[in-house]
Amino acid sequence: MITSQPGQKQTSTNLHCYHCGEPCKETTIHLEEKAFCCDGCKLVFEILYENNLCTYYDVAKSSGNSPDSSVYVGKFTYLKQPEVLKQLLHFSSESQHHIKLFVPRIHCSSCIWLLENLQKLDGGVISSSVNFPRREVNIVYNPAQTDLSKIAARMASIGYEPHISLGDIDKIQRRKAVRGQWLKIGVAGFCFGNIMMMSFPEYFSIGSLAGQESLQQTFIWLNFALALPVLFYSAQEFFVSGWTALRNKHLNIDLPIAAAVLMTFLRSVYEITSGTGAGYFDSMAGIVFFMLIGRAFQSRTYETLSFDRDYKSYFPVAVSILKPDGTEDQITVSDLKKGMRMRIRNQEVVPADAILLRGDARIDYSFVTGESDPEKKLLGDIVYAGGRQTGASIELEIVKPVKYSYLTQLWNHAAFRKDDAEAEQASMVNKINQYFTVGIFVIASIAAFYWWNAGENARMMDAVTTILIVACPCILLLAATFTNGNVLSILGKNGLYLKNAFVIEKLAGANAIVFDKTGTITLNSQAAIRFVGEQLPEKYRQSIYSLAIQSTHPLSLLISASFKGLQAKIVKEFCDVTGSGLKGEVDGKAVQLGSASFLGIKTVNLFSDTRVYVSVDEEILGYYSFDHALRPGLANLISKLKQRFSLFLLSGDKENDKDRLRSFFAEDAMQFRQQPDDKLQFISNLQQSGNKVLMVGDGLNDAGALRQSDAGIAVSDNVNNFSPACDAILDGKVLPKLASMLQYCRDGKRVIAVSFALSLLYNFVGLYFSVRGELEPVVAAILMPVTSISIVSFATITSSLMARRRGL
């Protein structure tokens, strides 16, 4: 027995699911020679097999998705509603509907293959194509033969549930902007290259030889023509943003660029019309081209991530409404009114504050409060929006429309009107740039005054324009954009996805960190299990195992997994009471596993943990206690962070974990039973006492705090899933690295400062020569790209080296 045990274990760990590739646990299902880890995977295999789609498994081995168990029949019926459809479709005619569906579970080439063969699963689909980087499927279907709800349900049944929410629709807008960016870079690059080429004769004074004036003139005027699209098209955004800043009476980063570009252009036009020179069109096009590339590098966003979701993305698009005559109707959430009766089914989210009228309500508020146990509600109780029903369907009467419900009111708070322009204003680059701009204008006016005083008006114009052109802060800004871009991409590779470059600085400047508990420093999925009671006799262990293995409830799975190497026995009269527990007869003894009330135990209902009681033949043996396991590496992270930051913990939960967390946080730094509003207030109080606060949270309940904080990081175990509005999204697995990531943000800031110093040096040297009139055109033309490229490489290489030093 003992010798065979390791061998047995070996086989069970080596067996992997043919569909999803997960190691098969105790409940392996065999179909022919193939093993499946669960019914869901087997079902997908059967669907694919019946439709002759098994090539799926050839494209990439064992990479399927196990279908999400929370999908229920009728989940997508709301997609039949014409109003809902109208908002989702981006083209519709009698015979064709076009739609883009976001499918976060797309992850490999098999997924692409399967989703592009949707027409084999649904005859009404005309074509489907996948955009892998965006995790999107574009579907064209014939509304006469099928409808969207069928397609969505079909996709969910094979493990690719589309995430549909009205909040995400505006993504298409962003795409247009990205295309525009490419076009501008293309035009600027084309013009820059050709202007450089046309300027070669000028650099080497070829055209100025006698008899070649016409050639020289041709080159100059061609350069002029090529500079026009750069000025009027590619450089557009600098002018628009600079002008907006000027109108709002403040300086921004784009203003000096716009000024330099315009000044270079005007001076060049003056030179070529007056015949005094060839102009600086090459420099002008170069500035615009390099700046645009820098911008594109820095603003390369994470296309599948969304940083500004609010409750709308979490709430259902539509719910079932009961009309007075008893019939059911689907209605979009925004049309819900006070007094309506709605029906909420298992796993559906309650979209508005409502009174429970009928049914057994067990509401899971984990997303709103962080409290993980479902809360039982009695008839007449108020159920707040954001809760998820677990169990049979319930009927509720709405007391407040969605917008005014308890949870969604959070979004009316001033913190949610904070906008990015302020962040830009506060950034280091912008501050330095302001001094720089003012400095340049002072120097320019001094020079102007000097020459005007000397009575040489022509030289005055000369000096002023030269100073403005040479001292353009573009190199300065190039350094910042490229450093930021590199920091963003290195952090992204390590699992921290920032919303934009300004967040780097916010992270670098923080001095206090506030953590949420559930889901942030603890794992949602993995629980620490422990048995409380006398040690179980061996024969009971087997009976309990046999009963627990019958159910796929997460708690049952954890219990059965805690027994290793046991053989299951036959269970008679098995009964699974949803939400309560299991019972059955093993070896002639009645075994029960479940909640206190299920076993008939009378207790004060104030457990601090989740408990599953065990009884054999009516004798209570004890209970299993489940705690959320702390994330691995947390202790190390906290001890590192402690050296530099003051740490706080805010939890929506009860105090049960206080003892466990005492080693990490100071006694008075831990706050429990915090409502979303309390969290926001806590952060705001910290800020008022002069702290720069970094909030690390995960759920909707943290949304207010994330928003109020100077930098909000949302922790997510699956970055493509829902995360509340925030400045950065952190992959839960890399939380232990947070300390070095924050260090690295500070490094990034330092690199920018050093590059600034370097570019200032370039500027002074350039200014010195240009003022003395010793800068040969050819030297200037070569120096311009050389300085840009050297600064850019310095910034990129140093920031990469810094990352290596920090172990990122």
Add this chain to the structure above:
Amino acid sequence: MSALFILIIISMLVAGSFLFLFLHAVKKGQYDDTYTPSVRMLFDDSTPADPTTPSQETLNTKN
């Protein structure tokens, strides 16, 4: 020297046509997704019968 003028015009036309093609490609959305097409081209057009899958009869009897 007049040959040079013709050459300049031709070179600008050639370069311009490349620019036009680039702009056209961007507008058609060719730069929207730079990954999926590289995978898609490797798929076979037809689905060959997979010898490792169970036969229809065994599936039916199991159900």
